[in-house]
Amino acid sequence: MSAQAPVTAEAGTVAGTETRPAPQADGGLRGSIRRNPLTWFFTLAFALSWAAWTPYVLSENGLGVWHFAFPGSGGATQVTGVLPGAYLGPIASALLVTGITEGRAGLRTWRARMTKFKVSWRWYLVVLLAVPATLTLASAVLAGRGPALPPAMVLAAFLPGLLIQMITTGLAEEPGWREFAMPRMQRRYGPLTATLLVGALWGCWHLPLFLTEWGGGPHVAWTVPVEFIAMTITFSCVMTWVFNKSGESMPLVMLLHTGVNNFFSIAWSDMFPSLSDGDLAHALLLSTTAAALILLAATRGRLGLPAR
Numbered sequence: 001m002s003a004q005a006p007v008t009a010e011a012g013t014v015a016g017t018e019t020r021p022a023p024q025a026d027g028g029l030r031g032s033i034r035r036n037p038l039t040w041f042f043t044l045a046f047a048l049s050w051a052a053w054t055p056y057v058l059s060e061n062g063l064g065v066w067h068f069a070f071p072g073s074g075g076a077t078q079v080t081g082v083l084p085g086a087y088l089g090p091i092a093s094a095l096l097v098t099g100i101t102e103g104r105a106g107l108r109t110w111r112a113r114m115t116k117f118k119v120s121w122r123w124y125l126v127v128l129l130a131v132p133a134t135l136t137l138a139s140a141v142l143a144g145r146g147p148a149l150p151p152a153m154v155l156a157a158f159l160p161g162l163l164i165q166m167i168t169t170g171l172a173e174e175p176g177w178r179e180f181a182m183p184r185m186q187r188r189y190g191p192l193t194a195t196l197l198v199g200a201l202w203g204c205w206h207l208p209l210f211l212t213e214w215g216g217g218p219h220v221a222w223t224v225p226v227e228f229i230a231m232t233i234t235f236s237c238v239m240t241w242v243f244n245k246s247g248e249s250m251p252l253v254m255l256l257h258t259g260v261n262n263f264f265s266i267a268w269s270d271m272f273p274s275l276s277d278g279d280l281a282h283a284l285l286l287s288t289t290a291a292a293l294i295l296l297a298a299t300r301g302r303l304g305l306p307a308r
Helices: 028-035 037-058 076-081 083-114 121-143 152-189 191-205 207-211 223-245 250-271 277-299
Strands: none
Touching: 028 037, 028 083, 037 076, 037 083, 037 152, 037 191, 037 207, 076 083, 083 152, 083 250, 121 250, 121 277, 152 191, 152 223, 152 250, 191 207, 191 223, 207 223, 223 250, 223 277, 250 277
């Protein structure tokens, strides 16, 4: 593994880039944002995304209140229905709050994390191999048999699909949840509590989408979003560990997140044709829970954050 970039108790340093909070205003909206950056980030992330998702939720792809359907079929409708709200929420809120509270120095730190590709090649290899291996093992346990060999076209589409996922899901979500929120939450609450809070909020941010075809809606059992939120909490333990141990490398964190999405969207159904969408959710929760418990025990709850 390569040497980690130093992480300090200040607003955060990556590769020697220091962030200095901008002088606080006495009052007004800017002053409120400077005094409560995390509150404003989460409020804006939810409000902007949910507002942008409202047409999708009310359309024929969701509740059917509006007699309009987003064009396409299957996952194609999610590009126009889901992705705009995903981009508008976490990443836009992170940039806005960072710019107001920390100015250009904060935006430079944000950019440094987002472009921190220079980590050991072993990290990339571990993430690329461990994600499908772990998810395959969990799915095999549920199926009671090993996976089928996926068709050649599936294997050929795997890496291009991963690249697309990095540009869409990874870029839309992780610059907010992990890049903006985690360093600040860890300094305030410690790594474990911060991870649980960010994981729960990350999961709840998706809630309106369970009223649409994205989440199997509009009529889904209450257990479906509950299981999803439980998964985002356990998966966040793995995400935090990779974030901390890699010196806050956002490309690696995004690769971890999108590796899961890519495996399930491209290869999973061909490898485990006997399993249902519900089994997919069970496999994800099973695998992330096992990984989280191992990491929590191995790091004694520190999840890779260096001791002060």
